[in-house]
């Protein structure tokens with residue numbers, strides 16, 4: 001289980017990005033974090049990933065405090081262009097963390113093959129990132145995270161820089177990987193529809209300094225598809241609920257009662 005307890009982050013210079021955040025993510029859950037722009041989502045994710053030291057509070061993974069990047073976590077960032085090494089082909093990019101994990105060569109090859117297959121890039125292993133579209137590069141970043149076999153996958157607005165059609169395909173890819181691998185996913189987005197479509201739970205954050213405004217259970221069927229799920233009455237109600245809460249968060253007013 002991932003536990004965030006009374007997490008607070010004040011940057012040098014006095015900006016209080018995260019106020020007092022407490023929430024948990026159960027093993028195997030897919031939780032979306034959504035909040036107004038600048039509310040501290042990236043700061044929070046970096047603290048959870050052990051890349052940034054919180055000012056107060058703590059993060060625990062399976063009971064152990066996170067003080068540096070934990071071995072069981074992988075992160076997919078928004079800027080795929082900067083997270084892939086341009087001088088390495090796709091296979092080498094995906095394999096790199098597996099070398100750092102000191103896995104034997106045969107196992108590395110197996111994991112690279114199966115993860116590239118899973119993201120639909122089995123035939124692009126020899127290509128370099130700059131020869132691929134943005135959506136394909138983000139698939140490579142996803143394959144690299146999946147190959148690592150993390151217990152927890154953190155995703156920071158991973159599809160913000162791709163076009164709408166590619167984004168819809170990547171959302172479906174995340175849900176199918178999640179179901180297949182049983183990995184715990186914490187997905188940060190500012191897109192309300194994306195949060196409701198993807199998540200089993202949506203945690204709504206207040207404006208900075210951030211606290212949890214509400215936690216919503218997305219009681220939509222597990223089998224989702226872009227056309228029917230988004231047209232579902234329940235989807236509309238849930239997205240309206242999240243939208244209202246985000247507006248309340250921006251105004252700094254109290255949350256309205258849960259639906």
Ligand SMILES: Nc1ncnc2c1ncn2[C@@H]1O[C@H](COP(=O)(O)OP(=O)(O)OP(=O)(O)O)[C@@H](O)[C@H]1O
Pocket residue numbers: 011012013015016017036037038039040041042043044190208
């Ligand atoms: N390295 C830093 N030093 C000082 N202040 C920072 C730093 N990084 C972020 N901040 C400030 O902390 C606050 C939260 O930023 P953060 O990037 O975490 O928000 P966000 O919710 O991810 O934003 P967005 O949705 O726009 O990507 C902002 O006021 C930002 O200016």
